[in-house]
Every structure is written in C-alpha cells, then in structure tokens.
Amino acid sequence: MTQRNEAWPAGTPCWADLTASDLGRTQEFYRRVLGWEYGSPDPEHGGYCNALVDGRPAAGLSPAAPDLTGVPHVWQVHLASDRSDLCAERVLAAGGTQLVEPVEVGRLGWMGIFQDPTGATFGTWKAGEHIGFTAVDVPGTVAWCDLMTPDHHTARDFYAQVFGYHYEDIGEEGVPYATFTVPRGERPAGGIGGTDPAAENAPAVWSVCFQVEDVDAAVQRVRDAGGAVMEDPLDFQYGRLAVVAGPDRESFSIMAPA
Template identity: 45%
Template sequence: MVERTTPWPVGAPSWADVLVSDMERSKAFYTAVFGWEYTGGEADFGGYVTATKDGRAVVGLAPPMEGAEDQESAWTVYLAVEDSAATEQAITEAGGVVYYPTMEVGPFGRMGIYGDPTGAAFGTWEPASHAGFGVTNEPGSMAWNEAMVGDFAAGKTFYTEVFGWTYADMSGEGMEYAIFTTPGDESGMTGGIGHDPDQEPAWTVVLEVDGTDEAVQRIKVAGGSVLVEPFDFEHGRLALVAGPDNEPFGVITSAAPPEEN
C-alpha cells in the first residue's frame, strides 16, 4: 500500500478519472465493485465527484462537458507537474497535441488534457489543495497505469523529453514494453509504456482487488462486461473489463512480493 497526502513526484501518475454518461448509474456500479463512496458533485465544478475508500481519494468521475455529451467514455491518467504552463509548452515542443489547455480547477489545482505524438491522450495535474491519489496499491485503489502508444520509440522519447522518464525494457515476442520511472521517485508509483499493433494508442488503468474472479463476478452483476477473462501472470491475476459506458479498465490481485532471504 502507498498512502499519500503530499504531491506526487513530477512525471508520476498522480490522478485518474473516468468520463461517464450517467453519474448515478456509474457511482452505483463502482460502489458495487470496489466499495467506493463519493464527495463533491457541485455545479461549480461540472458535477465532478471524487471516489473515496476509507476516506482517502481514489479516482474521479466526471460527467460530459456541456456541448460534448456524445464524447466517448474513457479513463484519463494525469501526470504530476510543477508548472502547468511550462509543461504545456514542453509538450507542444516535443510534438504533442493540446486538447484542453491548462486551466484552474478552483482551489484544487491546475490541469490540462493532451495527446502524445503517437495518439495516446493523457492529462497533467499541478496540485494545490488536492495532491492526487490518496492511496494506491490496496484493494479498491489504483494499482497500475500504462500508455499503449502508436510508436514505441517515439512514445518513449516524448515522455522522457517532457517528464524525464527512464525505462527498464520488458519487451517480449510480439510486443514492445517497458517499465517507466520518474526522476527521484521513491513512491513506488511506476507504470508501463508499450506498443501492440492490435491496440489503439491509449492510456489505461488497472485497479487492485482482493480476488480477481470475485471482482469480475461483481462487475457482471453490476452491469459491466468482461473483455478478457482472469488469467495468471508473474505479477498476479489480471482481468480486463469494462464499466457501464463500455469504458475499459483492468482489475488485478497482485502477487505477493518475493520474501527477502
């Protein structure tokens, strides 16, 4: 478990939210699956709510912006920054795209939404009163974030130029993949970057659960769907699923770390 009340290191995944078409339906779904409770929802912030577990911020749920009600539901991962304007300039200089320029979010911080040069969309978060994830790597909270990019080399170059990422290559047959870390990050909140020719460029999220098969059953009952049935691999038991708006995400029961001799 990683519990945090201070800002995440620059370049680290620090927040995530999901765009939903029916807030009450999605709140009920995610509560049934993860046991979340919610705060927020004020009109001043577009009805945005923060999901919490044991009083700690987990993720956000966002209704569509006015005039964009037909926007496809999806998760957005936000990378921590110290200076939103400077980061936005660095993004454009490195070949990225500005979808929503940096903006104030009340007393909470500043955000922007961008696309990397390969087509994967992401956000940035400059914290003020809202530091980001209040807890990760325990059931009901974020376990992993990854960018599936359209070009592996170009994607890695972009995120290094803008966020200072370094990589440990994990590529295998038919897929390029690396674990990224950020400068000076001792939080354990690393993530992955990869390229699969069969996948569209996108950032994705994986949430920790206490029992992947049981979580998948809850997802089915609550109105979600299963994209890839649970399977075991070296890091745990993973399933790929979708919420009530067909927004894809993963659930994992992580393998216990090896015991030190």
C-alpha cells in the same frame, strides 16, 4: 491503509477520472465492483465528485455536460506536473498537441489536456489542495497506469523529453514493454508498451488498472452489476489480471497483486 500526503513527483500518474453518461448508474457500478463511496458532487465543477476508499480520494467521476455530445467515456490518466506552463511548452516542443490549455481549478490545482505524437490523450495536474491519489496500495485504488501504442519508440522519446522518464525493458515474446521511473521517483511509476502487431489500427491509449483482493470474484461482480468482461482472468508474473468494461463500455483492468 497506505496514504499519500504530498504531491506526486512530476511525470507520475497521479489521478484518473471518468465522464459518465449517467453518474448515478456509474457510481453504483463502481460501488459494487470496487467498494467505492463518494464525496459530495461539486456544482462549481459540473457535479464532479471524488471516489473514496476509506474516506481518501482514489479517482474522479463527472457527469457528461448536457450541451456536449460525443465525449468519449474513457478513464483519463493525469500525469503530475511541477509547472503547468513549462510542462505545456515541453509537450509542444517534443511534438505533442495541446487540447485544453492548462487552467486553474479553484484552489485544487491546475489541469491541462494533451495528446502525444502517437495519438494518446493524457492530462497534466499541478497539485494545489488536491494532490491526486491519496489512497494507495489497497483494494479499490489504482494499482498501475500504462500507455499502449503502435509506436512505442516515439512515445518513449516523447515522455522522456517532457518528463525525464527512465525506462527498464521487461517485454516478453516479441511484445515490447518497459516500466518507467520519474526523476525523484522511488519505484516504477507506470509502463509504456507496444500494441499487438496482429491488431490492425489499434489506438494509442493510456489505461488504468485497479487493485482488488480476488480477481475472479471481482469479475463476477462486474457481470452482476451490468458490466462486461473483455479479457478473462489470467495469471502473470505480477499477479492475476482481467480486463473489463463499465456501464459506458469504458475499459479498465482489475488486478490482484502476487
């Protein structure tokens, strides 16, 4: 298994987590679909737990707080940050909005929640003892994170100002899409693209894609575990991909790389 043992460069998608209405049900779903095991829930942080691949953190799950209603059940992407306070200043200066002021999460690190000018929500994470993903490039781990937004020009300008993204356009058939590389990054870290022009009122959203060995077999596991298939498997330049949804209708992709 490929392991990451040092903090991710600033701007890199370094973590993804999900708030579940029924944590046990959600854990069982992802155990069956992605093969996850789990660390012990942390009472100090509301029962938050890490999903593990071969004992290494691959994502996070949290039970919904009983006093909070209407919390969206979506996979939240977190971008690495060198300095939480400076990052927050850059977000505001570039036209973003601060939803949750950066706070210290014990010895694990610092977390903030923001919204970019196109309406997409993202987290920031300054690593302490927890650097984010340490299990990478194997089935069950995050393979890719990207932002799809109706206003990709504004989004690209925003993330370039905040994190120094450098873009390479790879879009086809009139749908704009670009991979981005972060300063000190060794390879493309994610992507930003435009939503389908035919989809009216499409929201701006960061999304997550998990690696699997066999997409068609994983799609069947989704169905068997009570999930839904949003887009059937298809082949594309980089492998085979499907879009599915979990117990709370949270959408995510699964991919077998070419």
